Amino acid sequence: MTDRSVEREGNMQEKKITIIERATEIIAKKGYHAASIQEIAEASKLSKGAFYLYFKSKDELMAEILRYHFGLITEEIEKVDRQDINSREKAKLRLSTMMRELVKRGNFIVMQRHDIDSDIGKEMELFFLEEMEKGRRKTELDLLDVYGEVSKPYLKDLRILQEGILFQIIGDMLLHGLILDLDKTAAYILERMDDMVEGLLKRKAEPLVTDATPVSASIFEKEMKEREVKQVLERMQIVILTLDAEIQEVQELQGVVELIQEELQKKEPRKLLIQGLSANFKGIEEMDDLRRELARLLDIKVL
Known part of the structure; x- marks a missing residue:
């Protein structure tokens, strides 16, 4: 590949990212159906015809929006995982990084409130579900790493509780304008998890959700x-x-x-x-x- 070809490919990729970011903003405000390709193209400083040089359809654009944002969030979390620090500090840093990325990508999070399940098609819906499933499994492994084998019977309960706190805080920040120090918030969440683990173990409580809990097909x-x-x-x-x-x-x-x-x-x-x-x-x-x-x-x- 010539230097000119590499440069052209780089410019194409930069333009695709611009389209993705402008489209994310518009869809977050208006919803998938109301957001037109014409509007997205104009916000990206393109003609409608030029838009189709980058994406064949709005569905394809939506698929790329999902991959782009999930990819960047995952990349930042993986940077934390590679750090040589103890499991507790890593858990705290992971929480603050997750919140920082979600707040930074607020339009992407809000966008998902607009008919996303019915609009992106089966393949992209499955991609979204797979990413969420991987996130749940990763959270349980991280909790086990922090609290050890004694926490194993409660991992699913703890994961549900941590996700509940985390996403409610993010929701209040994005939708209601709550302003928080994210490093301090991450430490606070981890301390509350400490309290929950201590309480569960002290009371020898019966887990609410385990691997044996009956479930219908998800x-x-x-x-x-x-x-x-x-x-x-x-x-x-x-x-x-x-x-x-x-x-x-x-x-x-x-x-x-x-x-x-x-x-x-x-x-x-x-x-x-x-x-x-x-x-x-x-x-x-x-x-x-x-x-x-x-x-x-x-x-x-x-x-």
């Missing part, structure tokens, strides 16, 4: 399963094209996959129908593992 789990099913069906279509079979038979098998896909799009898919349709793949060695995987994901019998 949105995250449902989305993950839907994506896995979609991938299995796509692999089926690819394998069908490689089969040594008559064209008519190939078309019929592809039609079966399409019928299963259509049924799964319904509010209440009929499992018995899908079970019957998948029986069409019986006896085709190349399809055997895939039909069994599909049956496992959909909790249906293999006929």
Whole structure:
């Protein structure tokens, strides 16, 4: 790549970041539907036509907004994790860094209050849920690192309590103008966590939430399963094209996959129908593992 190409690519990236930041501000104020590409382009000092050189659609822009802000927040937290300091100081610094990043990206946080689940599409919704799930797991590991094995039965309770305090404070800062010293606030939160751990251990309290607590399938789990099913069906279509079979038979098998896909799009898919349709793949060695995987994901019998 020539120096001129590198410079051009750098300029393109800078402009994309400008569009992302201006779009975040506009969507935070007006909502996803009300924010127009024309308005975003003008705020970014671009024509509407030039906008499409950087993003194919508003949905693609929204996807990049999520990746951009989550990426920067994660990058700052990882810098803290690499520091050679004791677990308690690291926990306090992590809290203050998290708050600082969330406050700095206030428009991004507010933006998520505007119909984000229905507007970014399934893939981006899943990305958002995955990031939140990773954050929850990381918080529990951090709490274990600070309070040791004695805290293990209470990790989920402690995580819920810490997140509740943290996000309520951030909410008051962003929505109600509360002004706080973030380093002092981080120390305060950690001290309150100390109080909670001490109280739980002293009382030998029964944990409210544990790994054994019954739960219905979470949105995250449902989305993950839907994506896995979609991938299995796509692999089926690819394998069908490689089969040594008559064209008519190939078309019929592809039609079966399409019928299963259509049924799964319904509010209440009929499992018995899908079970019957998948029986069409019986006896085709190349399809055997895939039909069994599909049956496992959909909790249906293999006929």
